[in-house]
Amino acid sequence: MARDEKKRQKKLARKTAKRKAKQASARAVHSATDPARDAETALSSPLHECLVPGDLFNSGIGNILVSRRMPDGRVALSVFLLDVFCLGVKDVFSLVMTASEYLQKMEEIRRGAAFTSVEPAFARKLIEGAEEYARDLGFSPQPKYHSAMKMFGEVDTADCLTQFEFGKDGKPLFISGPDDTQARCMRIIETLTKRCGPGGFGYMIGVNSGI
16 A cells, blocks of 8 residues: 555544544533533523524514523523514424534524524513513413523513514414414414404414315
């Protein structure tokens, strides 16, 4: 084997060993994680990013992202699916991931929308305002909402001077999603009718909902 070829093979072997070591380290971190301990650590870690879709009040729906960077380099992320036209907090999920996993997740999420970085007080006021608007209409937030909101810690909404206007053109607008069944759509319309009266709200139902 030529000398240059031997050098190339050794270089490839070193790269392979390094990659395997990083993968083993990542697996070790995951195997050692404890959800309760991670949650406690995350809440005592500094806020990292708060991101809001730039067209949220045009489209009516979008993901609000709130993250904290933990001492070991991992990132705790909470994502709130917000419907600012009607239903408030439609879904919530939280997870802890490595820094590289977080970057990959951000790339995936950014493919669907352009996000704007905002102050934590802005993000909290926006989420809580949407939840209050929906609750006044008769809708409850997703069950994990309250625990996920702990991600904001002591952030004070009074630090945000922005005023948000929920609904569309002065009244609620329900837009059905791809997973909304006919029965769910009818329940939502009935709730809005009781709260707002006929003509006091708008709705757009997809053909898949069967209405």
